[in-house]
Amino acid sequence: MKQRNLLTRQTVAEMVEPSSAEYVELGERSSPKLDKYQKVSIIPLVFLIFYEVSGGPFGVEDSVQAAGPLLALLGFLLVPFIWSIPEALITAELGTMLPENGGYVVWVSSALGPYWGFQQGWMKWLSGVIDNALYPVLFLDYLKSAIPALEGGLPRTIAVLVLTLALTYMSYRGLTIVGWVAILLGVFSLLPFIFMGIVAIPKLKPSRWLMVELGNIDWGLYLNTLFWNLNYWDSISTLAGEVENPSKTLPKALFYAVILVVFGYFFPLLIGTGAIPLDRQLWTDGYFSDIGKMLGGVWLLTWIQAAAALSNMGMFLAEMSSDSFQLEGMACRGMLPELFAKRSRYGTPQVGILFSATGVLLLSWLSFQEIVAAENFLYCFGMIMEFIAFVKLRIDRPAESRPFKIPVGTAGAILMCIPPTLLILVVLAFASLKVMVISMVAVIIGLVVEPCLRYSEKNRWFRFSMNADLHDFHSAYH
Numbered sequence: 001m002k003q004r005n006l007l008t009r010q011t012v013a014e015m016v017e018p019s020s021a022e023y024v025e026l027g028e029r030s031s032p033k034l035d036k037y038q039k040v041s042i043i044p045l046v047f048l049i050f051y052e053v054s055g056g057p058f059g060v061e062d063s064v065q066a067a068g069p070l071l072a073l074l075g076f077l078l079v080p081f082i083w084s085i086p087e088a089l090i091t092a093e094l095g096t097m098l099p100e101n102g103g104y105v106v107w108v109s110s111a112l113g114p115y116w117g118f119q120q121g122w123m124k125w126l127s128g129v130i131d132n133a134l135y136p137v138l139f140l141d142y143l144k145s146a147i148p149a150l151e152g153g154l155p156r157t158i159a160v161l162v163l164t165l166a167l168t169y170m171s172y173r174g175l176t177i178v179g180w181v182a183i184l185l186g187v188f189s190l191l192p193f194i195f196m197g198i199v200a201i202p203k204l205k206p207s208r209w210l211m212v213e214l215g216n217i218d219w220g221l222y223l224n225t226l227f228w229n230l231n232y233w234d235s236i237s238t239l240a241g242e243v244e245n246p247s248k249t250l251p252k253a254l255f256y257a258v259i260l261v262v263f264g265y266f267f268p269l270l271i272g273t274g275a276i277p278l279d280r281q282l283w284t285d286g287y288f289s290d291i292g293k294m295l296g297g298v299w300l301l302t303w304i305q306a307a308a309a310l311s312n313m314g315m316f317l318a319e320m321s322s323d324s325f326q327l328e329g330m331a332c333r334g335m336l337p338e339l340f341a342k343r344s345r346y347g348t349p350q351v352g353i354l355f356s357a358t359g360v361l362l363l364s365w366l367s368f369q370e371i372v373a374a375e376n377f378l379y380c381f382g383m384i385m386e387f388i389a390f391v392k393l394r395i396d397r398p399a400e401s402r403p404f405k406i407p408v409g410t411a412g413a414i415l416m417c418i419p420p421t422l423l424i425l426v427v428l429a430f431a432s433l434k435v436m437v438i439s440m441v442a443v444i445i446g447l448v449v450e451p452c453l454r455y456s457e458k459n460r461w462f463r464f465s466m467n468a469d470l471h472d473f474h475s476a477y478h
Contacts, residue, residue: 038347039244042253044179045236047186049257050264051318052235053084055311056189057268057288058138060229064283066222069273070212075226076265080258082419087233087383088258089406089416090390092251095237096403097393099246102329103237104386111389111396114335115450120385121330122446127378128235128323129359135316136163136360139309141286161361167313168357171320174346175242178317185314186260189307192292192300193268199296200275208274220430227376227427229265233258234386235319238326242347247403320360324352336453337462377431377439380424387417 040048063072094107104124109117140150140159149155171178233254240246272291282290289308293301328349331340344350393400394413408416431439457464 038174038176040175040179040239040242041244042249042256044176044183045243045249045253046256046260047182047314048179048239048318048321049233049236049253050186050260051182051311051314052232052322053257054229054261054264055315056186056307057193057265058308058311059285060225060265060269061283061285061287062221062225064269064273064278065280066218066225068212068217068280069209069269069278071217071222073209073266073269073273075222076230076262076269079226079230079423080262082423083227084230084233084258084261086416086420087231088254090386091234091237092254092404093402093406094390094393095240095250096247097400099240099243099250100329100332101238101241101325102333103240103326104234104382104389105238105326105330105335106333107237107389107393108385109333109335111392112385114333116385117333118330118335118450118453119443119446120382121326121335122449123378123443124235124382125323125326125356126359126442126446127375127382128319128326129356130363130375130378131232132316132319132323132356132360133363135312135319136160136167138285139163139312143309164357164360167316168320168353171317171324172344172346172348172350172353174348175239175321175325178321182314182318185310189311189314190264192303192307193264193271193288196292196295196300196304197267197271199300200271203275203295204271205274208278209270211278223423223427223430224376227423230261231376231379231383234383235322238322238329241329242325251404320353320356323356324349327352327355332467334464334466336464337456338465339462341465341467376427377435378442380428381439381443383424384421387421391417 060072060076063075066072067075091103095103098106098110100106102121105117105121108120137160140156140163143150150159170181236250236254240250243249268288272288275295276291286305286308289301289304292304327336327340328343330336331338331352340349340351340355342349342351391410391413394410398410406413406416453462456462
């Protein structure tokens with residue numbers, strides 16, 4: 001979501017190469033128990049991040065409806081500086097400092113203790129499951145014009161169930177398969193917009209990009225659309241234990257993914273707003289397919305619709321992998337029962353996948369706007385704890401091995417977290433009362449579940465254990 005000039009030359013160099021020789025020890029280590037599973041290389045990892053965050057420009061249309069072309073374009077150029085780049089940099093530093101499954105759960109546990117680590121895991125897992133409940137529904141929304149029976153009723157319910165089970169099975173078959181499927185889907189999803197840009201060149205009018213109505217802006221819709229499309233950079237950290245040479249691969253993959261995501265949003269918006277006369281009310285989900293028809297004909301419309309539908313499959317697979325490996329990482333730290341750490345013969349956490357898929361099915365009845373708002377609300381709480389953990393680990397453990405380190409001191413680390421924190425507060429302020437109540441109930445459930453798990457451990461209702469191969473940051477219970 002950003003061009004190369006959005007990063008300073010120094011930061012670019014830091015993301016492409018690990019910082020200094022003293023930061024190599026921890027990033028190169030891996031659990032002997034995990035070595036038998038095939039690791040994810042850089043190209044599949046880039047596209048897994050792409051699908052964790054974006055999946056293409058499908059869903060950004062509301063930004064034009066909410067604020068017009070100028071603010072939509074500026075939003076997807078400038079917000080990456082405020083949010084995406086800081087989150088990606090923090091993920092690169094902490095993900096290489098602690099290259100194990102569980103990601104941000106381990107970071108918060110290391111800085112604030114296991115109780116808050118569990119709360120982080122609960123909120124981020126629930127946010128991810130809520131997010132994943134969108135994709136089977138959106139996939140069917142793109143098909144219902146061709147198959148009207150999928151618009152509602154029993155056929156739609158059965159289709160959601162079948163699609164969720166099919167994609168869950170693909171996740172079960174292995175992370176390597178998911179990574180390469182993400183590459184194919186990513187290329188297929190972005191190519192139609194390249195063609196759309198080529199055929200639109202004669203029709204572009206730059207004056208259309210400058211249109212703005214300051215008195216007619218839906219700030220809540222605008223900010224939620226930007227935030228929803230630009231977050232989840234940290235989700236890949238829950239797979240860090242599955243990455244090939246994470247100390248080098250993870251920072252590079254995050255860097256390339258940021259560029260890919262920025263381009264995947266900004267270029268279609270630039271073409272769509274510059275080539276077509278503006279009617280803000282038409283800019284809703286799926287409008288890019290209409291633009292494709294106006295610019296290239298029915299064949300381009302069909303391609304964009306197919307790309308949008310398949311993009312939802314890619315996002316489901318990436319999110320399911322992240323959520324299930326997070327639960328596996330928490331079990332390895334003794335936060336969840338040991339059964340969550342068990343792996344299938346394909347190396348995937350089968351109980352975590354089953355648990356996450358069940359959550360997706362239970363939440364698939366929510367509306368799109370409710371899902372986005374509730375997901376953003378929970379995600380914001382989790383991100384605040386990540387920022388606190390990032391700064392606290394810088395203060396408490398300055399000499400700890402960091403294969404990649406953001407080239408700022410402690411004061412710089414604090415300053416870097418201020419703009420995204422302010423954005424979080426703004427997003428939270430625009431949440432509806434209904435979303436606030438639902439989200440706070442979800443938070444309270446997490447506060448209660450953790451002591452219940454400790455009670456079940458004390459009474460030996462479930463078996464808990466700590467993986468001896470993991471780095472000890474006093475983040476486990478055992």
